[in-house]
Amino acid sequence: MFPLRRVARGFRSGLVQLAIGTAMTANAPLPLRHFLLALAVVAVWGTNFVVIRIGLNHLPPLLFATLRFCMVLVPMVFIVKRPAVSWKNLAAYGLLIGAGQFGLLFVAMKGHISPGLASLILQTQVFFTIGMAMWISKERIQGFQVVALLLAVAGIVVIAAHGGGAATPLGVMLGLLAALSWSGGNIVARQAGPVNMLGYVVWASLFSIPPLFLMSLWLEGWPAIVHGVTSASLGTWLAVAWQAVGNTMFGYAAWGWLLARHPAATVTPMALLVPVFGMSASALILGEGLPAWKLIAAALVLTGLAVNMLWPKVRTKFLAPA
Structure with missing residues (x-):
């Protein structure tokens, strides 16, 4: 059994560190090459929701997520050294990101939410x-954070009210x-400290695969698993490979590289483009409509995220007393 008090203390420490990192302000913009790298990452992460939708045409969602992390693990686990973090930390990250984030996301995108709206709602992890x-460190919420949260919540309410076929x-x-x-995975990763993010994601996949496969076996069934694997087209396998290589290995490694060289407040606003x-x-690719309500919802959520991420920097730069 894990030492719960130690895990709780580490979790709290990670939360406090992440809150401090979120509140940082950056003075120097990204160099052009680094900006283009960040832009490439968010482009991959954003368009990846379309790739997920394509893969789900032939694979059950939990099986799809399982295969994604299998391709991350093998053969990279034999190439990339395990980072110097505890097995408990790797297990927590693997469970939260694998079974939590992507398991739930893939199930949602199997007929319950469109790729565009999924990419939007997932960004609420910031809040x-x-x-x-704030709950753990007993910090008081600030006025601009209340405004940001209300804007984002208003956007989610618009989606829930008008989703129709686009979102149940x-x-x-x-x-x-x-x-x-x-968000929980981000906190656990922050607790791990400055590590090779590619190796971290690869080795954490050891703990993503078993729960995803067991849930697939329980909820989707062995016949669906066999049929999904045997009937998958080349396009489906390319979608799985892109999840592993493009979204995970390139995306996480490049993002971690940027965060290691620039303040978080300089890099993280780029995620608004996802x-x-x-x-x-x-x-463009799937023909998903962009009615007025969807654009309004996107504007509300993205404005809320922008206020939360950028207001401290704007206040410091333009509104601070001379």
Whole structure:
């Protein structure tokens, strides 16, 4: 049994550190090459929701998630050295990101929410992270954070009220739970300290695969697993491979590389572009409509995220007393 008090203390420490990192302000912009790298990452992450939708045409969602992490693990586990973190930390991250974030996300996207809206709702992980940090560290919420949260909540309400075929109540709920799992994974990763993020993700996959496969076996059944694997087309396997290579290995490694060289407040606002790429790719490739209510919802959520991420920097730079 894990030492619960030690895990709780570490979790609290990670939350406090993440809250401090979120509140940082950055003075120097990203160099052009680093900006283009960050742009490439968010483009991959945004358009990846379309790739997920394509893969789900032939694979059950939990099996799809299982195969994704299998391709991350093998053969990279024999190439990349295990980072110097505890097995408990790797297990927590693998469970939260694997079974939590992507397991729930893939289930949601199997007919419950469109790729564009999924890319938007998943970004609410920012508010979950800050809320948990404040709850644990007993910090008081600031005025701009209340405004940011209300804007984002208004956007989610618009989605829930007008989703229709684009988002069911179950899809919205699963998307929010996936965002909550992602925020927990971020906190656990922060607790691990400065490690090789590629190796971290690869070795944490050891703990993502078993629960995902067991859930697939229980909820989707062995016949569906066999049929999904044997009937998958080349395009389906390319979608699985892209999940592992493009989204995980390139995306996480490049993002971690950028965060190791620049303040978090300089890099993380780039993530605001993920829903932009996600909704644009969904409209162009899958023909997902962009009615007025969806654009209003996107504007509300993205404005809330922008206020939360950028207001401290704007206040310091333009509103601080001379």
